[in-house]
Amino acid sequence: MCAQDRAVSLQKVAGPFGSFLNSSILSAGGNESKREVASAVTFLLQSVELAALTAALKSPEMKKQNVTTESMAIETLLVVPAAGPCDKNFTLRAQEETMDIHCDTVTRAATEGSWAVVFISYFTLDSIMNKRFVNEGELMADEKLRNCHLNSRVVSGAIGDGRLMNISKRVNFTLRHRQAKKEEEEALCVHWKFIAGNGTWAKDGCTVLYTNSTHTNCSCDHLSSFAVLMGVEESYPLTIVTYVGLTFSLLCLLLAILTFLLCRSIRNVSTSIHLQLCLCLFLAYLLFLTAVTRTRSRSSLSSCPQVVCAVIAGFLHYLFLASFTWMFLEGLHLFLTVRNLKVVNYTSASRFKKRFMYPFGYGFPALVVAISAALNPEGYGTSKHCWLSPEKDFQWSFLGPVCAIILINLTFFLVTLWILRDKLSSLNEDVSTLKDTRLLTFKAIAQLFILGCTWSLGLFQVGSAKMVMAYLFTIVNSLQGAFIFLVHCLLNRQVREEYRRWIKSIRKPSPTTQTFSLSGSTVTTSTKMVRDPLFCSNTSIQKSHPSGSVVAPEAQKDH
Numbered sequence: 001m002c003a004q005d006r007a008v009s010l011q012k013v014a015g016p017f018g019s020f021l022n023s024s025i026l027s028a029g030g031n032e033s034k035r036e037v038a039s040a041v042t043f044l045l046q047s048v049e050l051a052a053l054t055a056a057l058k059s060p061e062m063k064k065q066n067v068t069t070e071s072m073a074i075e076t077l078l079v080v081p082a083a084g085p086c087d088k089n090f091t092l093r094a095q096e097e098t099m100d101i102h103c104d105t106v107t108r109a110a111t112e113g114s115w116a117v118v119f120i121s122y123f124t125l126d127s128i129m130n131k132r133f134v135n136e137g138e139l140m141a142d143e144k145l146r147n148c149h150l151n152s153r154v155v156s157g158a159i160g161d162g163r164l165m166n167i168s169k170r171v172n173f174t175l176r177h178r179q180a181k182k183e184e185e186e187a188l189c190v191h192w193k194f195i196a197g198n199g200t201w202a203k204d205g206c207t208v209l210y211t212n213s214t215h216t217n218c219s220c221d222h223l224s225s226f227a228v229l230m231g232v233e234e235s236y237p238l239t240i241v242t243y244v245g246l247t248f249s250l251l252c253l254l255l256a257i258l259t260f261l262l263c264r265s266i267r268n269v270s271t272s273i274h275l276q277l278c279l280c281l282f283l284a285y286l287l288f289l290t291a292v293t294r295t296r297s298r299s300s301l302s303s304c305p306q307v308v309c310a311v312i313a314g315f316l317h318y319l320f321l322a323s324f325t326w327m328f329l330e331g332l333h334l335f336l337t338v339r340n341l342k343v344v345n346y347t348s349a350s351r352f353k354k355r356f357m358y359p360f361g362y363g364f365p366a367l368v369v370a371i372s373a374a375l376n377p378e379g380y381g382t383s384k385h386c387w388l389s390p391e392k393d394f395q396w397s398f399l400g401p402v403c404a405i406i407l408i409n410l411t412f413f414l415v416t417l418w419i420l421r422d423k424l425s426s427l428n429e430d431v432s433t434l435k436d437t438r439l440l441t442f443k444a445i446a447q448l449f450i451l452g453c454t455w456s457l458g459l460f461q462v463g464s465a466k467m468v469m470a471y472l473f474t475i476v477n478s479l480q481g482a483f484i485f486l487v488h489c490l491l492n493r494q495v496r497e498e499y500r501r502w503i504k505s506i507r508k509p510s511p512t513t514q515t516f517s518l519s520g521s522t523v524t525t526s527t528k529m530v531r532d533p534l535f536c537s538n539t540s541i542q543k544s545h546p547s548g549s550v551v552a553p554e555a556q557k558d559h
Contacts, residue, residue, distance in 0.1 A: 010059075010067040010074060013051040018071040020044060021124060038199025041129060045192065045225045048120055049158035052076055056116035068095070071124060077117045079103060094121035097155050100172040105159065120156040126178070126227060129154060129192075148188065148231035151177050152216070156225040172209065173218045175228050180213045185230045187211040189218035192225040201229065208384070238474055245478025246285045252485035253282040259489050263498045269357075273333055274488050276361055277326040277450075281481055284319035292316065292386050306381060313380035313387050314369060317398055321365030324405045327452040329361055331409035334447070338416045365401075372397035402455060409451040449476065449483040 021044070056076035059065050065076045073094040088103040099119040129150060152175040159167075173189075181187060189206040192199065206226065209217040216228045260266075260275040291312045372379065372394070379394035381387075388395045448454060457473040489495045 010052065010055045010065045010076065013048070013055050014067050014069045014072055014074055017044065017048055018069055021071045021122075021128075035199075037128075038194065041125070042192070042194040042199055044125075045154075045156055048072070048074075049118060049156055052118040052120060053116050053158055053160065056118055057114065059116075064092075071122065073121045073123070075119050078114055079117065080114050090117060092117060092119035094119050094155065095123075095153075096176040097121045097153060098174045099155070099157050100174075101157070101159070102169045105167055105169045105171065115160050118156075118158040120158075122154045122156075125154045126150045126152065129227075148229040150227055151179055151181070151187075151230040152228035153178075154192075154225055154227045157223040159223055167222055170219045170221050171223060173220065173226055175216055175218065175226070177214055177216065177228065177230075181211065181216075181230065187216045188229040188231065189216065189220070190227055190229050191220065191222070192227075201227070211384075238470060241471065242474050242478055243289060245475060246289055249479055249481030250282060250285050250289075251481075253278045253285070253481035256481070256485040256489055257282065259485075259495060259498075263495055265498060266492070266494050270333060270337075271488075273326060273330050273357070274484070276358075277323060277330060278481070278484060280319055280323040280326060281484075284316060284323055285481065287312065287316055287319065293384070309381035309386040310377070311380075314373060316387060317372070317380070318365050318369045321368055321398065321401060322362060324402050324452055325364050326361050327450070328405045328409060329357060331412040331451050335412040335416050338419050368397065368401055402452075403459075406451075406453055406456050410448075410453050413448065413451060413453070446483050446487045449480055450487060452480075454480075 052074050053076075056065065056078050059076065059078050063078065065074075067074050075092045075094050077090060077092060079090070090101050090103060092099045092101070097119075101117060127150075155173060155175065157171060157173070187208055188203060189208050190201040190203055191206055193202040194200075205222050206218055206220040209219050211217070218226060218228070220226065256278045257275065260271050260278065376392060376394050379389045379392065379397070382389050388398055454473075454476045457469055457476065460469045
């Protein structure tokens with residue numbers, strides 16, 4: 001088989017291994033240890049590769065050879081190195097599996113001579129290796145792979161002239177699933193690793209380019225024996241929680257947007273910031289729910305789906321950054337307002353001009369996305385999701401600004417609470433007698449959610465508490481829209497009064513006008529408007545006027 005001085009036909013190479021595959025050492029009912037079976041499997045894989053390479057080197061140049069037996073299918077190709085650079089791609093097919101390899105993949109020390117490419121697909125080996133090395137899982141190096149099962153044939157790729165060659169470009173394999181992939185399953189590309197007498201499946205060096213119900217395309221930086229493992233995604237229940245929470249938040253954000261647009265009595269700089277934050281979050285959540293998951297068919301190897309996915313990832317990057325930018329402006333406005341509580345005329349808060357607010361709120365995220373796309377345009381879109389690629393740490397183009405905004409907002413919030421502790425009692429005697437401290441405390445805690453500080457929980461998803469923190473992070477942040485609607489709408493007295501007016505107008509389409517007369521001895525109450533120090537909303541406090549007369553609107557405004 002290994003003789004170099006005589007031609008070896010590919011048919012003679014494939015024949016003897018069929019009986020070896022059916023031997024007792026590889027049979028499911030054998031009594032051999034797993035280490036013995038791993039050694040036998042490794043010997044089989046390496047021997048077939050070497051024998052096929054030997055046969056391929058004796059074949060005519062640039063000619064493909066095919067052979068199919070009851071146990072395997074083999075295709076080989078002999079290539080003579082060109083004088084200049086080679087830009088060809090070769091595709092080798094063994095039954096329903098394919099291997100795509102660039103002709104310049106192998107770097108050779110010698111510039112002369114031919115080299116061969118071999119691609120092998122085993123028909124029955126996956127059932128043997130699945131029972132021995134996946135289901136029982138004692139030899140699995142990766143803990144995550146122990147609950148997986150093989151769902152493809154085992155294939156092998158070899159290249160060169162029988163010697164170990166260095167791979168300069170990645171090789172792609174398209175493997176057909178034995179059983180249709182379920183929605184909750186995750187496909188993993190693995191290779192067979194044999195070290196110190198142990199055989200195991202490992203993920204290092206291989207990534208999933210795309211997957212659908214019938215096929216998975218793997219990209220690997222080395223040549224070996226490969227397969228596709230299937231396992232239930234750990235994040236599947238987490239995905240359900242995310243979709244339910246975001247759907248509820250979308251409804252709350254829509255109600256909040258309509259409130260801020262239609263409720264004229266609360267229109268000010270603060271509600272303008274609330275409105276822009278709600279709009280950005282609403283669009284980001286809607287795009288996330290509808291387009292973040294990348295579903296691809298077998299024929300989706302063209303550039304069009306990749307471009308569309310990259311555009312979606314770019315829009316998500318921009319919308320989430322814009323949301324955090326408006327969270328920053330929310331924290332800044334809250335800080336400026338509370339800092340000036342001791343002043344009757346809130347002039348510094350009014351200096352928070354819209355002409356500076358809007359360019360920064362929408363211009364800063366656009367600048368970050370433009371710089372990120374210019375530096376690494378391939379960083380948008382992954383094999384599974386239309387989001388930022390983790391390669392080259394590209395995700396920090398989002399995480400960096402987000403972490404900075406969270407730290408700044410947290411600082412603003414702590415300083416705000418410190419100022420309130422000293423200034424709240426001196427602001428107004430009515431505010432100092434405010435007894436509903438539990439509501440005020442709840443609003444203060446809820447403001448942390450609105451300022452995005454809870455996103456810092458994502459940084460603690462490590463170690464044994466990873467899944468707990470992942471669920472806590474998902475639940476808390478997917479309900480951010482609900483917190484905004486609760487705090488800025490339902491807990492706002494003016495908004496509740498507007499809701500009551502709207503409800504009454506619906507119930508009574510033609511309300512009758514009632515006339516009330518006031519006697520001179522009647523003591524009339526005037527309304528004084530004070531700032532809710534945590535949310536920049538107007539709170540009405542009833543106070544008896546000492547003279548018993550009605551205070552004019554101008555006087556109320558001065559108050």
